[in-house]
Amino acid sequence: MDYFDRFAVPHPSPAIYASMVAIGLTVIAIFAGLTYFKKWGYLWREWLTTVDHKRIGIMYLISALLMLFRGGADAIMMRAQLAAPENTLLDAQHYNEIFTTHGIVMIIFMAMPFIMAFMNFVVPLQIGARDVAFPRLNALSFWLFFMGAMLLNISFVVGGSPDAGWTSYFPLASNEFSESVGTNYYMFALQISGLGTLMTGINMITTILKMRAPGMTLMKMPMFTWSSLVANIIIVFAFPVLTVALLMGTMDRLFATNFFTTANGGMDMLWANFFWVWGHPEVYILILPAFGIYSEIISTFSRRNLYGYKSMVGSMVIISLLSFLVWTHHFFTMGQGALTNSIFSITTMAIAVPTGVKIFNWLFTLWKGKIVITTPMLYSLLFIPIFTIGGVTGVMLGMSAADYQYHNTMFLVAHFHMVIIPGVVFGMLAGLHYYWPKMFGFKLNDKIGKVEAWVISMSTLLAFMPMFFSGLDGQARRMYTYSESTGFGIYNMISMVGAVGLAIGFCLIVYNVYYSTRYASRDVGSDPWNARTLEWATHSPVPEYNFAMTPQVNSLEPFWDAKKRGHELFTGYYEKIHMPNNSGVPFILGCIFFAWGFSFIFGMWIPAIVTTIGIFACMAYRSFENDHGRYISVNEIQKTETSRGA
Amino acid sequence: MKIDNSLPLEYSTGQNQANILGFWIFIGAEIMLFGTLFAAYFTLVDRTGNGPTGADIFEIAPLLIETFVLLTSSFTIGLAIHAMRLGKQKAMMAFLGITLLLGLVFLSVEIFEFNHFYHVGAGLQTSAFTAILLTTLGTHGGHVTFGLLWGTAIILQIRKRGLTPETANKSFIFSLYWHFLDVVWIFIFSFIYLKGLM
Known part of the structure; x- marks a missing residue:
């Protein structure tokens, strides 16, 4: 390829030219708007240079929501292409790029910043700290994540998006089979944002270990803080593996080394192993903080303490250890023999035990609680059954002998969407509604919120349940079309309807934000949900210094004790x-x-x-x-x- | 900023204590980084393709110089931190200087050694084995290079500001980093060179 050819748009399709124009217009509009309203100084002083964990949290939140729509657009295009047999909306190459970026954007640039948003905003408040341990490093983490995300997002208009799947298996991802610069984008976008994530991991662990309010021992920490601590420990041990894998992949592509080639001693399976040694713990990095948020919400709206606090902590620690011991279950069919497969089958199924403990703890928290159904609670209650469907199909996939039937079919796609959407996305949306008043000083509308929750959860079922069936019938994932005689058409059409439903649900969230910003009451006080933990003990929105005086802690629920039992939270x-x-x-x-x-x-x-x-x-x-x-x-x-x- | 005088200078403020703990956690991440490189090395060590094996290219002389120099530098930085605890700024800076000088010698020998590898036909692109060998050594060497820049910055700051809680904290953290690089080198020495020469 000629030098300048590499910068060209690889897919001269109307959709891409339209996006180019849209990107150009948006950038011009932002610049013009900032200049017209004289907001450059404000933007620089209050946001771009901020080291305040709350503002950084809000910036993570905005990025996550933007990326949700970016990844969602990919999803809609994929479902539209597959909705009918032999459809020609997208060609094979374009489809490859779209499913690849959908995966990367949703995992790395939507789910990760969403959990980072809540970790940043909530953890220092929950432990009664003024900020994180290294505020400036925290800002750097955010900007590295953000620039990584931007790098991946310009790929489809400059040079082409990655097209070897979000797993980027070699030799498919090598120069030989992925000629465009797309996979280079993958390597560097993930490397840069991964560095940011690693720094967040170090920062959060230090914050939680060093900066807790007096009296808050480890076993008196709120559940979300515990889940963040465990998730960040996983980050620190998992992300360096990705760093090395990406470094080796980059060298193969840019400097013609032979790590993952099929010649001169290279070993393509090494990539698959390294990728999943990081990739599987990554799943738990996402899900554990969501579990933490569910624990907070379910306890608050059941009006009682969380059932089985110690077993909750214990099960998270066990999950974090097991998460490093299951990676080969992603490629049971790729030739490591029966003994290895059996061992990893057992470790995989073992994870269902601590996860089950958590599910039962939430159910027992609800038991005899005075349940108040609000939007965050509704999301949490919908999470339990839908997540369980995803969870048990995961145990099915974990049986290595049976996996030969499911591997790389739509059954797998259905499984991981049925755990990640109710597990992570519902959790983050529940957190969004729950912490919104603490962030901005008013509640999101509860009626619209409940409609959102129902639309999103039912659409999730509609979009992904049919995939279990078409997958068992043999529909392979990542295929851009299929013939009519396969009979997959009807399943995919139902999925399309579900996908549109999800899009409507997410648009409802935007409408809710708009509606509530205009009409919601600003007089909600600092504790609108009658909650139990320290973050609700300061004002909403939170002043720069979080707490005017350092709170004194003597139990698991210091704020609840302060309200009901006359505990003196602030003295001096x-x-x-x-x-x-x-x-x-x-x-x-x-x-x-x-x-x-x-x-x-x-x-x-x-x-x-x-x-x-x-x-x-x-x-x-x-x-x-x-x-x-x-x-x-x-x-x-x-x-x-x-x-x-x- | 509250300064607690009952503690050594590098631990004397809350921020300093957080910095040190944070750096230990970072070393945890570094252990994973080098652990992954070693895992890759052991996987690829016999996959030499048409290229040479370790026994073909490893040389004893530069290896011994590198090892001797780096282990000595770990001792001298220990002396530097000891001098710092006694409040002897001059001695401390002298030992820090010697440490960096030894680091520089190590780096020069390593560059010489890379040059040798290249000339005996073990380039980066030759085989999976040479690629992982040079990447593992290069990552360690890159860390040493970064350490030289970092150490120089610290010496300049101590000259300008003297031994304050901040500079003492930086020096102490730098010493942790330097010791860690030494530990990694011991693994490289044992499991890459000695095992390869056997």
Whole structure:
């Protein structure tokens, strides 16, 4: 290929030209709007340079919602292509790119930032801290994630999207079979955002271990904090494996090494193993924080304490250990022999035990509770049965002998959507409605919220249940079309209806945000749900310093005790509060990383060297900078507290 | 910032303690990183294709120099931290300087060794074995290079600001990093070179 050909749009289809125009217009509109309303300074001071964990959390949230729609558009296109046999809406190459980016966007750039949003926003509040342990590193984590996401998102208009599946198995992902720069985008987008995730992992573990309020021992931490701690420990141990795998894959593609080739000693299965040694724990990184959110919500709206706190913690720790011991179940059919398959079959099925413990704990929490059905609670109640369908089909897939029938069919696709959507997406949407008043100071509308929950959950069933049947009948995943005689047509048409339903459900969320922003009451107080944990003990929206005084903790539910049992949460007097200064370095470093990735993707070595030097220059600048933060005076605290009605 | 004088300087503030704990967790991630590289190495070690094996290309002399130099540097950085605890800034900077100098010698020998590998037909693209060998050694060497830049920055800061809770904290964390690189080298020495030479 000629040098400049690599930048060209690989699919001269109207849809891509339309997106190019749309991207151009959106960028112009954003720039024009910021200039017209004179908001550049505001954007820079309040958001781009912020190190406040709450604002960073909100930025993660916005990115996650945007990416939800980006991945959703991919999903709709896929379902539309498959809705009828021998459809020609998309060609094979375009379909390959779409299912690949759908997977990457939904896992790495939608689900991950969604859990990061809540970890960032909620964890420091739940443990009574002022911020995370390393606020500036936190900002850097966000910008690395964001720039990784942007890098992947420009791929389909500049040079072509990755097209070897989100798993990017070699040798398919090698230069020989994936000629476009798409897979380079995959390598660098994941590498850059993965670095950010690793930093978040270190940051959150340190925060949770070092910065808890006095009296909050490990076994008095709220369940969401526990789940975040476990998830972040998994992050720290799983992500370096991805780092190495991506490094080796990048070298194979850019420097013609022979790690995963089929010649000169290369071993393609090594990629599959490394990918899933990271990839399977990744699933639990996503699901555990969602479990944490469900625990908070179910306990709050059952008006009682969480049943089986210790077994909840124990089961999460067991899940985290087992998550590293099941990776080969993703490729039972790829030739590692009966003994290996049997061992991994058993470890896989063993995970169902601690997960089952958690499900029963939630059910026992509901038992004899005074259940209040609100939108977050409705999502949580819908999660339990739908997730169980996904869970038991997972045990079916985990039986290695039977897996030869299911492997790479739509049955598998149905299974993982039936765990990830109710497990992670419902959990995040429940969290969105639950924490919205804490973030923005008003509730999302409950009526619209309940309609959303029903539409989304029923559409999930409609979209994915038929895939179990077509999969058992032999419909392979990742095939862009099928013949009429297979009889898959009707199943896929039903799925299409479900997909449209999901799209409507997600649009309802946007409508709800719009409606509630305009009409919802701003007078909801700091504790609109009658909740139990510390994050509800401060004002909504939360002041910059979180708590004017450090809360004193003596039990699992200090805020509930303060309300019902006369526990003194805040004692003493105001003292000046030390806060970190804002910094532009994380954002600038993120931008340089974007240019760095882009240079490598296209093999532009001079910019690659320049940006590498730029990265080190930023780090050196940070090292030599003499920044001791600033203090918020007692006066200022008093003023803020009075204005919030303390 | 509250400074607790009953603790060593590098642990004296809450932020310092968080930094050190955070860095230990980072070392956990680094162990996974090198663990993955070693796993890849053991998988690919016999997959030499048409290229040479380890026994064909490994040389004893540069290996012994590298090992001796790096292990000594781990000792000198220990002395630097000891001097820091005693508050002897000059001695501390001298030992830190010696450490970096030894690191530089290590790096030069490693570059010489890479050059040798290339000339005996073990380039990056030759086989899966040479690729993983050079990647594993290169990742360690890259860490040492980064350490040299980092250590230099710390020396400059101590010269400018003296031994403060901040610079002491940075120096201590740097020493953890340097010791860790030494530990990785011991594994490389034993399981890549010695095993390969046998």
